[in-house]
Amino acid sequence: MAVIATNEWLEAEIADPVKMCQRAMPDVSDSEDFYHYLKQFGIYQSENKAKETFEKLQKQNVWEKVDKYYQLYRKKWQGPKVDIYIFPLNEANSFFKHGLKGRAGISMPHKIFLFLTEALDEKYWESLFIHEYHHAARMIRNNKSTEDYTLLDSLVFEGLAEQTALLYCGEEYSMSWQKKFTERELRYYWQRYYKPNLTLKKKDRMHDDLLFGRKRIPQMMGYAQGVNLVNGYLDNNKLTVTESLRISSDQLLIENSFIDGKEFK
Template identity: 45%
Template sequence: MGVIRTDRWMEEDFGRPEVFCKNIKQAGKDVKDFYRYLQSFGMYRPSGQSKQTFLSLKEKNAWEKIAALKAKYQKLWKGPDPDIYIFPIRAGNGFGFRKSRGKSGVTLPDAVFLFLGPVRDEKEWEALLIHEYHHAARMSRLKRPLMEYTLLDSLVFEGLAEHAVLEYLGEEYISGTSRLYTGRQKMQAWHRFFAENLERKKSEKIHDDLLFGRRYVPNMMGYALGYFLIEEFKNTHAFSTAKCIGLASETFLTKNFK
């Protein structure tokens, strides 16, 4: 548990991620498929540019710094101790998910994957760690199988994680997706697409279509709405990340969303 020394894996097999991905216990039997899954969230493909990113991460002691940050927020939130894997972000950062400021990530119930690039301000790394580790901490409270989470759960996951970034680092560090669209646009999307689908589970295709804004839904609308839900909740309720991290998702549906 804790920060896994993936830098040592890459020192030996940087050009063959499928080889060292066998060391990831969450990968299961189909390692190539799991590597493709991580790529969809921003993990590097071997190239000269991604190798330079790796060397930069080593030079800046990214593994040690992430370990210190994880310890900080684990103590603040009385959180779990998941495996944390650090890899370079995909060169060009053109994969469409959280494509902002040289960082991306994805969280499973017992693992956090951070894809990092060279940044001028290392608080960007902290913002990503806050967001993804918040997911892990909330999952540890809710104790539900990953594919059983509903669309409402996912909206609240994303909204709470970005409000944690806001609380600990300030507005400068929240994701661009949190600030997409006007309040009117978000409420229109809520009534048109989301309100009748809140119980759709992560195992259903429509869940991700709505969350990420695919096909007929505005791009990343689920993320924007998640942030908006928590913002509206904070207008009428006392809020802190530490106190609200484990509350049921339905708690955050104020009267405008019922």
């Protein structure tokens, strides 16, 4: 397992992203449905723009560089083997291009998908890789079925992954979602929406509404809550990266300065 040569796939069949998904996930019964799922997370849609982005990624040797990140952090964390699939990002989407700083991804046990554009600073790629590899490693270490994940699990996943990327790459390359909201806003939404729904299962539609910020919830509020939960735990506790890969989500609620702080009615 390592970085898969999706550059060769793209060279031959960039016009058929569904075929790319079929090759990456041959066990999925409906590859077109899986492609539509990946579109939510940033995989390319326009063939012409994707060709342009692909050429730039090739010139920057992104496949070789991501493989170096993989070898480095797998050794540092004694991490698991995973397959890594790199595809062009959907740059027509303003949130992916600007809100996420031109990089996006999604992780599964033993598989990571990275959606990238050319980088003026390759540290942005490294930061995304750390975030997604942390997800994959934590999934494998926890050995929990995806259907059994709760909202608390998801918040902790995002908070720990972002904290790890911050540790290695610095704040400039971090998304810092929590800084987009005031402390009062964060505490209000925690008390009103998140705290009562921590046991909500991933299959419940409200789970993603809260995680990504939809309907009455500001965009990416769930990620901000996850970062605050982790920071609140770290105020009173020490946690190494390797420990963060296996610590239970419930443990982060103990001696947590964010949770124990002032509540807003």
